[in-house]
Amino acid sequence: MTALLSLKRVSKRFRGLLAVDGVSFAVSAGDLFAIIGPNGAGKTTLFNMIAGAIVPDQGSINFAGKPIGGLPADAVCRRGIARTFQIVRPFPALTVEDNVIIGALLHIRDVGKARTRAGEILRSLDLFEQRNRIAATLTLPDRKRLEVARALATEPRLLLLDEVMAGLRPTESDRMVAILRSLNRDNGLTIVLIEHVMRAVMALASNVLVLDHGIAIAQGKPEAIVRDSAVVQSYLGAEPV
Amino acid sequence: MAAKTSASFVDPFIRIAVSLFEDVSRQTIALLGILLASLLIVPWLVNDYLLTVLIVVLYFAFTGQAWNIMMGFAGQLSLGHAIYVGLGAYIAAVLFARFGIAPWIGFLAVIPVAAACGATIGFLAFRFRVAGVYFAILTIAFAEFARIGFDHLDYVNASAGLFLPVAQYARNDLWHLRGNPTMFYYVILAAAAFAFVVCRALLKSRIGYFWLAIREDEQAARAAGIDTFRYKMAAVMISAVITSFAGVFYAFFYNNLFPEQVFNISRSIEIILGPIIGGIGTLFGPILGAFVLTGLAELLNAAMAAIGFDLPGAKQVFYGICLLLVVVALPEGVWPWLARRIGVSESRQ
Known part of the structure; x- marks a missing residue:
């Protein structure tokens, strides 16, 4: 194998x-x-x-x-291969949703479709309710999950x-x-x-x-x-x- | 059959046009409409002096928008944007003065030169990891290099300056950009509106998202699969080409070009002041910033004339103090503050 x-x-x-x-x-x-x-x-x-x-x-x-x-x-x-960082590095001034859209845009060229995909990922990580918040304002656990969400969006x-x-x-x-x-x-x-x-x-x-x-x-x-x-x-x- | 073909040809343009406004709130559309309508009727309301002031405002709204692509979107600080203005101005002016080539055709020749110049600076910086203030110094160096080079270039009359033939024209000649201030006003208004629409479209697109990612955290952007070199290069080149049109306009509006003036570092600084005061990275910031800056200068002029105070340099000192106060009071810029006050959001939701 x-x-x-x-x-x-x-x-x-x-x-x-x-x-x-x-x-x-x-x-x-x-x-x-x-x-x-x-x-x-x-x-x-x-x-x-x-x-x-x-x-x-x-x-x-x-x-x-x-x-x-x-x-x-x-x-x-x-x-x-997607990764998260030990010290979290979301894109701080952007919204939670935009953070994940950026990951999704790697393989999805259309912004609308990338937003749909980002929504699905955010739901699966319990972050959908927070999607319009600025990433820098999230609590540490939420930022950690946001990193995972952004990494997942690149379809690793x-x-x-x-x-x-x-x-x-x-x-x-x-x-x-x-x-x-x-x-x-x-x-x-x-x-x-x-x-x-x-x-x-x-x-x-x-x-x-x-x-x-x-x-x-x-x-x-x-x-x-x-x-x-x-x-x-x-x-x-x-x-x- | 023919109708179907033309419909499918037009279709993408309609979709782009619709998508430009689909996410915009009613307040924003109303604000844009009022702004555009008042700018369109202005030439009937003001005298030639005030019209010239407004031309300068729109000129800086345009260049500020172009510079904002690099700094506000992609996070790359250029302090040498005068080089693109100067290249655009000189190329279009030489082609017109020596060969009678219309500026719109001349601009087609300017585009590849400005793009290549931006690409050279970008390649040197991004390939060899020249970033932050060192990148800014590199952009200054290129602008200074161009200033000194053109100062010794006999083909464009070196430091003696290049002059466009000025004659009394019976009518406005838009094709050759010869005419009265009203014509120039509408040209620069159209350019500023075009730059606004282009910047909004870029910001909403895939490349815009990637630029923001690079601005926010380049290493994290790379970890998300973004080829940061490629997208930074795109930012420099697009910004350079848009800025170079301001040069074409400059040459035909002022009719004279001196390397010492057009490539001067103070020109680069003038370009960046608008977006800094208005709000870096926003779409309305460069426009508002241009109005605030030029408006402030004109107000100071009027105020000092009214009280009969004409100590040399005093105006510049007051101007500097006012800018300082704005930056201290509103560090994110005037527009983000104003947008909150009037309840308009510029987010992409």
Whole structure:
């Protein structure tokens, strides 16, 4: 079975710091894949390389059978990979609806049809009532969902989510979990997420990759990962009891 | 059969015309109607001096609208728009003075030059990631380069200036842009109205949305799949071409061209003041800003003449203070404030 996304020995160095060190993994179509690890483990750097925001120093990134490593971010998005940012970046002075219309216009040339599509996406993310509000005035949970909405509007085959649960209260994060699960199960969308909220990871992920100091230290099913001694050590800094 | 063909040919134009007004509120249509009607009858109501003042107002409404495409829509600060005015003015004037080519034909020659000039500046900036204030400096550099270049270009009489033949015309000659202020008034009114309609159509279209995305957050725009280089290039080129028509008008209205004047950086600043005062990124802002600025200057003139105060430079100082007060009191511009006061919305819903 061929993977939708596969990375082979991908590395990135920032001056003296080897942020990502020879990381390899594969994500199958329909997977809900989580990347976890302590702060500074290189998760966001890895994401930025997949999404085209930064160019890897070494290694190859393949998406749907074609190399995408080093492509600019807009080209990666047009190939079918959409992303959200760890620190949310909606278009602040525009309305919620216009934010999503911009995403939808990538593949829909007609503004009217893009607005219709944006309306559907906003409904599915419980943002339709807020569509005429200016994005900058939304609460953080709403802005996080707006980022997901804008990313979805570009009709991705793979969605990269960088800490969409961070800063959310448990009830809000449960709502996000339900939305993501529905997107994955009902729409067949492949999702890769970076996440610190282990509750969400355990509830969602079918596969987990653990990064520490730029190295992939473990990979597998979530239940197995939480018992892995290397993982426990990297999080708690002690030998397992 | 023939009727059907012509109907299908006209159809897209009708659809565009209808779509231009479909989302506009009644208040806005009423406001536009009143504005246009009063501007149309103005030549019968005012003297030649006031008409000339209004020509200047509409000229800045036009150039402000064109500049706004780059800054207000796509977020790219140009401080060198005089270069497009100057190129348009010189090309059309030379073609008319030396070869007798009508300015409307001359403008067809101006279009590719202005577009190429905009594309050169855009390519250098966007390809090599020159952004923000550095981009602004690049646009100033190009305008200065053109000023110094034309100052030494003997073919256009260098610093001695280029003059268009002025004669007493028995009637207005619209084709050659020779005539009285009333004719020039209607030409620049039509141009300003055209620029307004074009800007509105652009803003409502796919490219307009992409420009706003780039203005708001370029990295997020790229993450949404927008080829930001391509759309920024489009913004510079469209803005350059529209601005260059102002140059054609300038040459035929004033009949004289000096590189030191037409390419001067103060000309570029004049262009951007209107939209800044009126409201960057809005459609009515550049128009309102042009009225406020020129109106203010004329009021100051009249007031100082009335009280007999004629200290050199005093007018400029008062003008500067007034602008400062407007910017401090209404940082988003006069139009967004006024629109809220009169209950008109310019949003695209």
